[in-house]
Amino acid sequence: MSEPASLHSRPSRRNEIRLQNETIILRAAEKVFAEAGYGGATVQLIADMAGLPKANLLYYFASKEDLYRRVVQTIFEIWLQAAAAMDNAPGPVEGLGAYIDAKMEISRRHPDGSKVWASEVMHGAPVIQDYLETTLRDWTNGRAALIQRWVDEGKMAPVDPEHLLYMVWATTQHYADFGHQIQTLNGGKPLSNVQWQAAKTSVKSMILRGIGAI
């Protein structure tokens, strides 16, 4: 109530600082966790990457684990956004096509996040186990049912929906998680725009043909 005139033009300077620093720290943390893993990452390393004193990080985030949890949750939310790409699609070509596009785009724009996610799952999902058992399981069951419907309607070959989803996840995330290997096999250079488009096209056409949708 004591907030003056413009509610959005002045986020009170303090909140602005807080938000900005939290963003910087989270970005640095994502990178360091991706590069070194949770155990290999140190608060000092993240602080250096963020350009802030270590004690300042621990002013904004209670602990290294807390920071890690925030990073993982952020990635999970990005993951869920792409998940919506399958909604309201008339068939597998549109639905899975859009989903693959979205996931490839995430691999390109958030490779660090993808790596942190992969690492978290590989280590037994100590932080997001409950999400796996609730949100992810529900989403997967729902989409598996949708795919099964497409099968029943003769829009694609009778493939097991879950293994199809695993293939989509695996293939798209590979371009982020194993980006270093791909880059090495690409003569040491990152994939160009053209190469990314080719990758997208290749993946989509192989998968959609693989399920008899095209």
Added chain:
Amino acid sequence: MSEPASLHSRPSRRNEIRLQNETIILRAAEKVFAEAGYGGATVQLIADMAGLPKANLLYYFASKEDLYRRVVQTIFEIWLQAAAAMDNAPGPVEGLGAYIDAKMEISRRHPDGSKVWASEVMHGAPVIQDYLETTLRDWTNGRAALIQRWVDEGKMAPVDPEHLLYMVWATTQHYADFGHQIQTLNGGKPLSNVQWQAAKTSVKSMILRGIGAI
């Protein structure tokens, strides 16, 4: 020259002990590195898993890094064995089919090794970068040429060989690296024999159909 009678029946007791302990230690190390990552793994943890005093590990292996290097190299050799499955195949159905089978079998039997490999690559391959640039690159180029030949001979659709290989790697290794996620989505239970067979069949049929080989 002073070696008595039977050269193979008595590996001189001491070599036997050495070999046996090294094996135990390497097995324990693989598991701990897979579960905790390089940074999260401690020599003490590996020693406990192996049932030996910490100082004894460091008698057989000079350092934690040395131990890790040995684990990664072992995995790379297993990887290369499966790579031979594509050799001497008349076409993609036999060649890629056998390769996918072999890689799925590795995911099932060496999930820890697969995770260590994935982790190593994700962190920029600090230990096996030279292998990536030599052995892996040569192998990949060779197989890409082979696949291209199949394409030219009309045995499969004109797909980009490298993206096809990436898809095979990603999909097969997913069952090891993301085994925990798959298990969670499977009601918390590991895949049964039947489910593993179904996974193999699904992956093979989707990929082989995806490249127009069947």
Added chain:
DNA sequence: TCGTTTCCTGACCGTATGGTCAAGCGAAAC
């Protein structure tokens, strides 16, 4: 201007880690 709240940070602390070492042990070689 003054009091209050939030932000900032160098110095510090207990702990855990990778690695060392010296002394002991036991099987084999002579």
Added chain:
DNA sequence: GTTTCGCTTGACCATACGGTCAGGAAACGA
């Protein structure tokens, strides 16, 4: 029987880590 040599291990060490804290600086409300 004695010597040799690789194996074994508890104790130890320097370092680096996550986290704390006290006290100062800056921003804010009145």
